[in-house]
Amino acid sequence: MTSLYRLMDTVIQPKPDFRQLRKVLLREGLPEYVPFYELFANPEIIEELLDKKIESQATTVEFYYLAGYDYVPVWPGLNLPLGSLIDTSSEYPITDWKSFDNYPWPAPESVTFDGFDDVTEVLPEGMQMIGQTGGILEAAEGLLGYQGLCYMLVDDPGLVQAIFDRLGTIYEAMYRGMAEIEGVGALVISDDMGFKTQTLIGAKDLRRYVLPWHKRLVEITHAAGKPCILHSCGQLAEIMDDIIEDVGIDAKHSFEDGILPITEAKRLYGNRVALLGGFDVDRLCRSSEEEVRIMTRKLVAEVGKDGGYALGSGNSIAAFVPIPNYLAMLDEGWQLRA
Secondary structure, rough: OOOOOOHHHOOOOOOOHHHHHHHHOOOOOOOOOOEEEOOOOOOHHHHHHHOOOOOOHHHHHHHHHHHHEEEEEOOOOOOOOOOOOOOOOOOOOOOOOOHHHHHHOOOOHHOHHHHHHHHHOOOOOEEEEEEEEOOOHHHHHHHHOOHHHHHHHOOOOHHHHHHHHHHHHHHHHHHHHHHHHHHHHEEEEEEEEEEEOOEEEOOOHEEEEHHHHHHHHHHHHHOOOOOOOEEEEOHHHHHHHHHHHOOOOEEEEOOOOOOHHHHHHHHHOOOEEEEOOOOOOOHHOOOOHHHHHHHHHHHHHHHOOOOOEEEEEOEEEOOOOOOHHHHHHHHHHHHHHH
16 A cells, blocks of 8 residues: 555644644634544545554544544444445345344443543543444434335334334443543534435424434533534434534534535524534535635634634545545645644
């Protein structure tokens, strides 16, 4: 593996300080600089930039450090067999009460946190971990299939409730375990609830089955004195008040220009919740490096001017994001710290 690109080619001189990102997440005034935030960078991107294979979660620490992040994302371990959310022709584990009863539900105490232990051993001074995992709605889709979930909401809401309740007890264990780890500075609820024009299931159903569990996870996070981020794609206008006021998230991530540009999100919600990322992934992919730099300056100046903002993509650094453009965003963002 020989990379044509190097993080060392940027102006970044790492000096992580998670306190600055925490100040953003809690909207506690202006940080010393606009920090970086990504849900994650795709493994192919990390391996290309490090010029080596990812052996474990601990291997990624070097990447996030050299790229100028104040944290590294870390995941717990859980054996929860699911069907594909991409290949919808695949079979799904639960179709009725019998398959629900026969499903190999993992015990809450079976959740493992080995990745956090490994990362803690190599975490640079000033960096912290952000704990995250796939969402409870996504897990229900993986158990029933999206179409199966939609049918079941009508045909057997009792079974839907039983599935979410069983999942919820597992998620409580995951988030309680992550929240109790000293080196974890924040937690993420990563649960895609929408698509381009609306929520994936009705707002009423989200309020009944999903948001109460999100609220419980936020409560667990806050009880440990840590901020909680919601990552969710899609058009969520119908439930944004619920997410902010009832669920009680501290920060919202995932913005797409075709749904809600982050500049507009700043106007609508910036006085109530921190906003993260927002550099539309399509724009990041299609722009020239100079255009990336111009957009980076715009985001920092317009969205980050009064705090409550961290710079990054609108979703994540996918494998198809051009590395020179990604580096241009980081490089320009770092220069703006001066």
